[in-house]
Amino acid sequence: MTTPSDTLAIKRIIGARMDSDADGRLTGCRLEALTETGQVHIELSREESHRLLDLMQSARVDFG
Numbered sequence: 904m905t906t907p908s909d910t911l912a913i914k915r916i917i918g919a920r921m922d923s924d925a926d927g928r929l930t931g932c933r934l935e936a937l938t939e940t941g942q943v944h945i946e947l948s949r950e951e952s953h954r955l956l957d958l959m960q961s962a963r964v965d966f967g
Contacts, residue, residue, distance in 0.1 A: 921952070932946075932955065
C-alpha cells in the first residue's frame with residue numbers, strides 16, 4: 904500500500920538505462936524523470952525493474 908509520502912508523480916521519462924550481469928540478465932534499471940518539482944533520478948532493483956516492464960507491457964497491450 905502506498906502513502907502520499909512514497910508516491911512520485913512522473914510527468915515524463917527523460918531517459919533510462921537497463922543494467923545487466925555478465926550473462927545478460929537484468930539486474931536493475933536507472934531512470935531520469937521529470938516531476939512537478941523538477942528532474943529526479945530513480946534506481947530500481949531487479950524485481951522493481953521487472954514490475955515496471957510488466958506494467959509497460961500491459962499498457963501497450965491495453966492501449967497500444
